[in-house]
Amino acid sequence: MTSAGESLLAASPADQVSSAARDVLAERRRQIEAEGYDPEHDDAHGCGEIAAMAALYAMPPAVRNWCAESTGYGATFGEAILPHGWAAKLGGRRRELVKAGALILAEIERIDRASAPKMIFDSPPCAGVARPLAPGKEQA
Template identity: 45%
Template sequence: MSEKTEAGVPSADGKYFISGAGAPVIGPSWAKDDGGGLVLIGSENRNDDFLPAPAQRTALRDIAAERQRQISAEGWTPEHDDKHTAGDMAIAASCYAWAGCSHAESDVQSKRLPLDWPWSAAWWKPKDKRSNLVRAGALILAEIERLDRAQFAIETAGD
């Protein structure tokens, strides 16, 4: 089992902790669940055809770091996220993804509150395009983890 570190910061064994315990994670060969959450294998010495290129690992680390920030700074813990059963996190992710795409023709347009934003306007905090996409990725990760936890609870009910 790897040592847990803050998201995006490699542990001594070269792995990256992403988030949340409890749910099994099914992922590509460069990701595994060691019982405490998704771990990205960050060793440059791995001979693994599926290991993402360095730029992809940077993006994944940034998404992981944003997810960790959402948990530690905003308090959006897995327990909190489990209350959002109407797809709110996926909808919020789509809003940030739109703000990060080329269809948002200007900074002003990309900063407008989307009509389908699921929460209070105070929580709409767009930045630059890449940051918006990182936030979208972190919200998608949170929603997928929520779905996995819910499915895991169903499958293990009565055990």
């Protein structure tokens, strides 16, 4: 985040957060609680599906109908970007953008979890002592 963005957030009390930001966070909470799209679910979608779904909702509705036959993934941009086996629940424009924002948040959180150091436990003599897993190494 830029220093200007950090300053803006630091200067904004929680009660001055916009209704748009509150709606995105509430939608993310709804996705977790009502749909079951919790971190474990999201972590199983590491091939860009969550970001693609966010892009679909953020895409202007008319653009979804543009020809995309040359991609080999669908006749329209909307069909081409929709992850296989997923279904969009399209509605009002603001609602779609709120869903897009919540999905972007979910994807950022998934990326952050994926890049966090994994902890492993040593065998004796250091049994029970957690240490970060070396990059590129998998636990045996």
